[in-house]
Amino acid sequence: MSDPKNDEFAITVEFSGGLEMLFNNERKLSLKIPTKDDSGERSNVAFLVRYMCDNVIKDPRKELFVLDDTVRPGILVLINDADWELEGEDQYELKDGDNILFVSTLHGG
Amino acid sequence: MASAHLIDSLQGQISSCEAQLQDLRRQLAEAQYSQQEEQRGRPNADPLAFDFSHGIHDDFRSEIEAVLSHTARAPLPSERWPLNRNEYRRYGRQLIMPEVGLQGHLRLKNASVLIIGVGGLGCPAAAYLAGAGVGTIGLVDGDVVEESNLHRQILHSTARVGMSKVDSAMVALHSLNPSVNLVPYKDRLTPETAISTIQDYDLVLDCTDTPASRYLVSDACVLTGKPLVSAAALRIDGQLMVLNNPPLPAGDTAGGPCYRCVYPKPPPPESIETCGEGGILGPVVGVMGVLQALEAIKVLTRSAPVSGDGVVTAEPPSLLIFCAYTNPMFRSIRLRSRKAKCAACSAQATITPEALTSGSLDYVQFCGSIAPVHALNSDERISAENYAKVRFDVNPFTGFEPKNDSHILIDVREKVQYDLCNIEGSVNIPYSAVTRIPARSGNTKSAEDPEWIAELKKLPEKPVFVVCRKGNDSQITVRKMKELGLDNGGQRWIGDIKGGLVAWRQNVDKEFPDY
Numbered sequence: 001m002s003d004p005k006n007d008e009f010a011i012t013v014e015f016s017g018g019l020e021m022l023f024n025n026e027r028k029l030s031l032k033i034p035t036k037d038d039s040g041e042r043s044n045v046a047f048l049v050r051y052m053c054d055n056v057i058k059d060p061r062k063e064l065f066v067l068d069d070t071v072r073p074g075i076l077v078l079i080n081d082a083d084w085e086l087e088g089e090d091q092y093e094l095k096d097g098d099n100i101l102f103v104s105t106l107h108g109g
Numbered sequence: 110m111a112s113a114h115l116i117d118s119l120q121g122q123i124s125s126c127e128a129q130l131q132d133l134r135r136q137l138a139e140a141q142y143s144q145q146e147e148q149r150g151r152p153n154a155d156p157l158a159f160d161f162s163h164g165i166h167d168d169f170r171s172e173i174e175a176v177l178s179h180t181a182r183a184p185l186p187s188e189r190w191p192l193n194r195n196e197y198r199r200y201g202r203q204l205i206m207p208e209v210g211l212q213g214h215l216r217l218k219n220a221s222v223l224i225i226g227v228g229g230l231g232c233p234a235a236a237y238l239a240g241a242g243v244g245t246i247g248l249v250d251g252d253v254v255e256e257s258n259l260h261r262q263i264l265h266s267t268a269r270v271g272m273s274k275v276d277s278a279m280v281a282l283h284s285l286n287p288s289v290n291l292v293p294y295k296d297r298l299t300p301e302t303a304i305s306t307i308q309d310y311d312l313v314l315d316c317t318d319t320p321a322s323r324y325l326v327s328d329a330c331v332l333t334g335k336p337l338v339s340a341a342a343l344r345i346d347g348q349l350m351v352l353n354n355p356p357l358p359a360g361d362t363a364g365g366p367c368y369r370c371v372y373p374k375p376p377p378p379e380s381i382e383t384c385g386e387g388g389i390l391g392p393v394v395g396v397m398g399v400l401q402a403l404e405a406i407k408v409l410t411r412s413a414p415v416s417g418d419g420v421v422t423a424e425p426p427s428l429l430i431f432c433a434y435t436n437p438m439f440r441s442i443r444l445r446s447r448k449a450k451c452a453a454c455s456a457q458a459t460i461t462p463e464a465l466t467s468g469s470l471d472y473v474q475f476c477g478s479i480a481p482v483h484a485l486n487s488d489e490r491i492s493a494e495n496y497a498k499v500r501f502d503v504n505p506f507t508g509f510e511p512k513n514d515s516h517i518l519i520d521v522r523e524k525v526q527y528d529l530c531n532i533e534g535s536v537n538i539p540y541s542a543v544t545r546i547p548a549r550s551g552n553t554k555s556a557e558d559p560e561w562i563a564e565l566k567k568l569p570e571k572p573v574f575v576v577c578r579k580g581n582d583s584q585i586t587v588r589k590m591k592e593l594g595l596d597n598g599g600q601r602w603i604g605d606i607k608g609g610l611v612a613w614r615q616n617v618d619k620e621f622p623d624y
């Protein structure tokens with residue numbers, strides 16, 4: 001799974017609840033992301049969100065994904081099927097093979 | 110117009126009365142049937158009855174029974190057995206389940222559930238709970254049944270279009286199980302009424318469809334100590350959570366998280382789509398409503414939810430995610446426990462019963478709303494009637510015959526909607542394709558520009574009219590086209606049709622479909 005150069009790792013990013021529309025209607029992406037962020041720190045979820053804004057999202061309506069430098073209210077971030085609050089929120093350090101799921105709340109009934 | 114309204118209203122009242130009449134006839138039939146049953150004799154306690162009931166014709170058996178019945182009459186069934194004869198028959202299949210059993214059923218029978226919202230979630234949820242013999246079901250909804258509800262709101266019917274959803278659901282639920290006590294609330298839940306409505310119930314189902322109502326229902330459940338089964342659905346997706354379970358007082362960290370623990374801040378209003386805008390597949394919302402009934406039955410039938418050391422326990426909190434088009438369709442996510450700073454359920458809670466009942470908490474304002482779009486000046490817009498003149502009338506100044514190709518009509522609804530019905534000669538450029546073009550200024554070219562931009566540039570003299578469903582997306586599109594320089598610095602007219610296809614149908618083409 002991991003990159004031979006060992007300076008990238010492979011993670012899966014998934015979208016649910018309509019967020020996939022901002023990502024070209026793809027519900028599941030396989031990403032290779034740098035193991036270290038710009039300041040040389042181990043890449044965490046906060047870095048992933050910035051990375052996705054800069055490199056992955058094609059839709060200009062980025063405000064439907066991020067607000068004030070973090071995921072907007074109404075989006076749950078789930079790290080390996082657990083609420084990110086259980087894993088240290090955006091400070092969670094990513095590992096090779098992690099699954100990050102972004103879920104937008106639904107309100108219809 | 111007034112007479113059309115009167116006709117509608119009368120038709121609504123007639124179908125409402127007819128439905129009630131039908132319901133009364135059915136109730137009468139049921140009453141007559143049970144009276145006959147009573148007269149045919151009570152269940153025989155005689156051990157001989159068992160032998161007689163096998164292979165002997167009913168008529169003959171009743172004769173024999175009649176002869177024998179003068180001896181030692183059995184006590185009334187209600188005194189003898191914990192459930193009456195009809196209940197054993199009706200609920201037999203669930204009574205023999207170890208998960209329910211006699212005790213579980215008695216818990217359901219003594220329980221009361223409040224269902225807030227009698228739509229796509231509330232209808233199936235109410236049907237299963239009434240079927241299961243939940244003693245009391247309260248139904249809250251201020252809306253009336255519309256034709257566009259019927260593909261998913263399974264308690265309502267064509268004949269009951271125009272009736273209040275609560276009345277319509279009462280007719281259906283009563284005919285499903287007349288022994289359930291149904292309590293109608295024919296208004297929307299408000300902060301002022303939420304606590305007094307909810308406090309009489311054991312458990313609440315949130316089957317509403319707006320963020321504001323979801324926060325309100327959750328806050329009221331925390332304040333009254335009720336577990337809450339919350340679900341939502343849109344398009345092909347559904348979500349389900351059991352909140353405030355166990356329903357311990359605010360500040361008790363052993364209590365289950367509330368809606369605010371999971372979503373402390375409401376989403377921006379522009380990110381919210383309703384079923385009317387985004388669409389909904391009937392069985393998707395149906396699945397979620399059925400799951401709400403299931404979770405409610407699980408919570409209500411659970412035997413004393415107390416662990417060895419006297420602590421109230423419950424399943425750890427989770428969010429169930431459903432997607433009709435992924436494999437597997439279900440996914441369960443572990444959720445946080447109560448949030449230390451939750452405004453509703455923590456020791457620092459600021460949401461109090463007084464604040465709620467006094468009406469000082471404005472949930473609609475808290476969740477915000479989208480301001481109507483006013484992106485264009487009046488000279489950049491044309492009414493549907495005037496656009497019709499462009500299409501159909503002879504130009505009074507030039508005397509030219511009207512022609513469809515004198516201009517370009519762009520319909521920015523998504524393709525799937527465009528394919529349903531469209532104005533002849535229009536071109537479809539979906540709004541999602543318009544918004545995907547990055548912002549830029551002036552008449553600059555980009556290698557990634559889609560085909561349609563080039564096409565429009567090839568016809569620089571033709572005026573462009575933009576239309577959408579309601580007249581919002583069309584305005585944004587006109588702005589965008591001007592940003593892209595498609596108006597040649599003002600030489601070409603680009604504008605939108607005010608009020609979109611809704612106005613087109615109202616004022617020009619009455620036969621244009623309303624979906």
Ligand SMILES: [Zn+2]
Nearest residue numbers: 367370451454
């Ligand atoms: Zn809370």
